Amino acid sequence: MKAESSVLRHTNNLPSMAGQYILRGSFNSYFTVNVSVENLAPCKKLVRVELDATAVNTVFDAVTKDIQKQANLPGFRPGKAPLPMVVKKYDAEIKDEAKRKLIGDAYRKAIDEQKISVVGYPDIEEVQFGRGQALQFTATVETAPEFQLPEYKGLPATLETKSVTDADVDKALDMLRGQHASFNTVARPLANGDIAVVNYTGTCDGKVITELAPTAKGLTEQKNFWIETDGNSFIPGFAAQLIGANAGDKRTVNVDFPADFVTPQLQGKKGVYEVEVVEVKEKSLPAIDDELAKKFGAENLEKLKAGVRTDLENELKYSKTKAVRGQVVKALLDKVAFDLPESAVANETRNVVYDLVRQNTQRGVNRDIIEKQKDEIYAAAAGSAKERVKLAFLVGRIAAQEKIEASQDDVIKRAQQLAMMYQMPFDQFIKDLQKRNGVNELYEQVLHEKVLELLEKNANITEIALAK
Numbered sequence: 001m002k003a004e005s006s007v008l009r010h011t012n013n014l015p016s017m018a019g020q021y022i023l024r025g026s027f028n029s030y031f032t033v034n035v036s037v038e039n040l041a042p043c044k045k046l047v048r049v050e051l052d053a054t055a056v057n058t059v060f061d062a063v064t065k066d067i068q069k070q071a072n073l074p075g076f077r078p079g080k081a082p083l084p085m086v087v088k089k090y091d092a093e094i095k096d097e098a099k100r101k102l103i104g105d106a107y108r109k110a111i112d113e114q115k116i117s118v119v120g121y122p123d124i125e126e127v128q129f130g131r132g133q134a135l136q137f138t139a140t141v142e143t144a145p146e147f148q149l150p151e152y153k154g155l156p157a158t159l160e161t162k163s164v165t166d167a168d169v170d171k172a173l174d175m176l177r178g179q180h181a182s183f184n185t186v187a188r189p190l191a192n193g194d195i196a197v198v199n200y201t202g203t204c205d206g207k208v209i210t211e212l213a214p215t216a217k218g219l220t221e222q223k224n225f226w227i228e229t230d231g232n233s234f235i236p237g238f239a240a241q242l243i244g245a246n247a248g249d250k251r252t253v254n255v256d257f258p259a260d261f262v263t264p265q266l267q268g269k270k271g272v273y274e275v276e277v278v279e280v281k282e283k284s285l286p287a288i289d290d291e292l293a294k295k296f297g298a299e300n301l302e303k304l305k306a307g308v309r310t311d312l313e314n315e316l317k318y319s320k321t322k323a324v325r326g327q328v329v330k331a332l333l334d335k336v337a338f339d340l341p342e343s344a345v346a347n348e349t350r351n352v353v354y355d356l357v358r359q360n361t362q363r364g365v366n367r368d369i370i371e372k373q374k375d376e377i378y379a380a381a382a383g384s385a386k387e388r389v390k391l392a393f394l395v396g397r398i399a400a401q402e403k404i405e406a407s408q409d410d411v412i413k414r415a416q417q418l419a420m421m422y423q424m425p426f427d428q429f430i431k432d433l434q435k436r437n438g439v440n441e442l443y444e445q446v447l448h449e450k451v452l453e454l455l456e457k458n459a460n461i462t463e464i465a466l467a468k
Contacts, residue, residue, distance in 0.1 A: 035110040042339035043143050045116060049106050051135040056102060060131050063098045099126075102135050117144035120343040147338035149397045153458040157327035159320055160466045164312045172308045173288050180295060183281040189244045190280045196227045196242050197279040204257075204271045213265035214369045215360075224278060238273070245277045321456065328455045332394060333387060344389045345382070352381035352388075392444075395451045402454060406446035411439070414446050 034050040064083065067090050073081040087094065103124060111118055119142045127136035183195055190196050201221045202209050209220040219235075229239045241253045253273040257266040286292055290300045298304035356377050360370055370377070398404070419429035433439055 033106055033110065035114065037114055037116070040140070043119070043145055043341040045141055045143055047107075047110060047114070047116070047122075047139040047141060049110050049135075049137055049139070051102060051106050053132055053134045056098070056129075056133060056135050057131060059102050060094065060098045063094050063101065067094060067097075095130075099129055102129075103137055106135070107137075107139055111141070116141065118142070119144055119341045120347075142341040142343050145338040145340060145393055147336055147393075149394070149401060150332070150335035152332055152394075152398055152455060154460045155328040155331040155455060155458075156462070157324045157331075157459045158462045158464055159323060161463045162316065162466050164309055164316060168312055169305055169309050172312060173305070174285075176296060176304075176308070177285050177288055177292055180286050180292065182284045184284065185279050186282045187247070188280065189246050190229065190242055190277065192229050192243060193283060194229050195281040195283055196229060196239065196245070196277055197281060198225050198227060198242070198275050198277055199223050200225065200253075200273050200275045202271055202273045204266060204269050209266070209271070212269075213263045216263045216266070219263065219266070226281075228283075235271070242275065242277060245280075247277055247279050249277045251275050251277070324456050324459055324461060325452050328459050329391060329452070332455065333390060336394070338390075338393075340386060340389050340393075344392075345385055348385035348389050349378070349382050352385050353377060356381060392448075395448050398451050398454070399447050402451075404447065404450050404454070406443045406450070410446045410450075411442045414442050418442075 032052055033055075034048075036048045038046040038048070040046050064087060068081065068083060068086045069079045071081045071086045071090065072078045073085055073089060076082075076085075081089075103126075107122065107124065122139040122141045124137055124139045127138060129135050129137070186194075199222065202219055204212055209216050213219070227234050227239050227242070229243060233239060235255045236258060237255050238253055242251060245251060253275050255271045255273065257263075257269050257271055259268050261267045288301065293299070293301045293304035296304055296307075298307060357370055361367075415430060415433065416426055419426045422429065424432075433442070
C-alpha cells in the first residue's frame with residue numbers, strides 16, 4: 001500500500017488507547033478517523049479503524065478522476081470518456097485502488113499516532129467498505145515487547161591472564177614446518193612419531209557404528225587412512241595400540257570414546273576396531289631457519305617469528321573479545337525477562353533450522369537422516385531463536401538509549417569485508433544483497449557490533465590466573 005500525502009492529527013485524549021484523528025489528504029478536506037486498540041496478548045494488539053463515509057466518497061471520486069484521465073474507451077479520445085462510463089468500465093479497479101489508499105493511509109497513521117511498534121506485517125480484515133459507507137477494518141498486529149531496560153554497563157566477565165610467550169611462538173613454528181614435512185615409506189615396525197596408513201572397520205556395542213550414529217561414516221570404515229602416532233589424534237588410545245606393527249599386520253584395537261566425544265551417540269561408549277596396517281611412514285621435518293621462512297614469504301627467520309607473534313597476539317585478542325562478549329551477553333539476557341512476538345521467534349527459528357540443515361547437508365548427512373532428526377533440530381533451533389530475538393530487542397533499545405547509529409560508510413565497509421570473506425567481487429555481492437533485500441540486515445549487523453563493543457568496553461572484567 002502506497003501512502004498518499006496525508007497526516008493524522010490527534011484531537012481527543014480518550015482512555016484505553018482510543019482516539020479520533022483528522023485525516024488531511026490531497027483532497028483539501030478534513031475527515032474524522034476513529035481508532036481504538038485492544039490488547040490481545042503481551043505482544044499482540046487488535047487495532048480497529050473507522051473512516052467516515054464522506055472521506056470514502058472523496059477518495060473514490062479522486063481515484064475515479066485519475067483513472068478517467070488515462071481511460072481509453074471506444075469513441076472517445078484518451079482521457080475524455082464520460083465519468084459514468086469510466087465508473088462502469090473500471091469499477092473493480094477503482095474499488096481496489098480506493099481501498100488501498102484508504103486502508104494504507106489510515107492504518108499507518110493510526111499506528112504512528114498510537115505509537116505502536118509493529119513487528120512484521122499486519123493481518124488486516126475488512127469489516128465494511130463501499131461507496132457511501134464508512135470504512136471499517138481491523139488490523140491484528142504483533143508488537144515489540146515492553147520491558148524496562150536493565151543496567152547494561154558494568155556487566156561481569158572473567159578472563160584468564162594470558163600473553164603470547166616465546167614458547168607459543170616456537171610451538172607455532174613447529175606447526176608451520178609440519179606443513180612442509182615429508183613422509184617416506186619405511187620397512188620397519190611402527191614407532192612413535194611415525195604415520196600409520198591403515199584400513200579399518202569399527203563397531204560399538206556389537207553394532208556397526210552407523211547404526212548408532214548414522215552420520216559417523218568416517219568412524220565406521222576407512223581405507224588408506226593416515227593416523228599420526230603422536231598424541232591422541234583420531235580416537236584417544238587408538239594409535240598407541242598400533243606401535244610395533246609392520247605393514248601387513250592386523251590388530252584389534254579397543255577404544256573408549258570420551259564423554260565429550262564429537263559424536264554424541266558414542267560418548268562414553270566402548271568401540272572395537274579391526275585394523276590392517278597398510279604402510280609405515282616416517283615423518284621428516286625441515287629445519288627452522290631462513291630457508292623455511294622464505295617458504296612462507298618472510299625475508300628471514302626473525303621476520304617470520306615477528307609475523308607469527310603478531311598473528312598469535314591478534315588471535316589472543318580476538319579470543320578475549322569473544323569470551324568477554326559471550327559473558328556480558330549472557331549476563332544481559334539473564335537480567336530481564338519479557339514476552340516475545342510469536343512471528344519474530346517463528347521467523348528466526350526457521351532461519352536457524354535452515355542453517356542447521358544446510359550445515360548437515362554440507363557434511364554429507366543424508367536427507368532421510370535429517371528428516372528423522374527434525375524434532376531435535378527444531379527444539380534446538382527454537383531455544384537459540386528465542387535468545388537471538390530477545391538480544392535483538394535489547395540491542396535495539398540500547399542503541400536508541402546511547403544514540404548509536406549505523407552510517408552508510410559503516411555498512412559499505414561491512415559489505416566489503418563480507419565480499420572478501422566470500423571471495424566475491426564487491427559489485428556482485430551488492431547486487432545479490434539487493435536481490436534478497438539484505439541491506440537492512442547489514443545495518444542491523446553493524447548496529448549489533450557497535451552495541452557489543454559498548455558492552456565490552458564498559459564490562460566489569462576480572463582477570464584470574466591462568467589455570468595450570
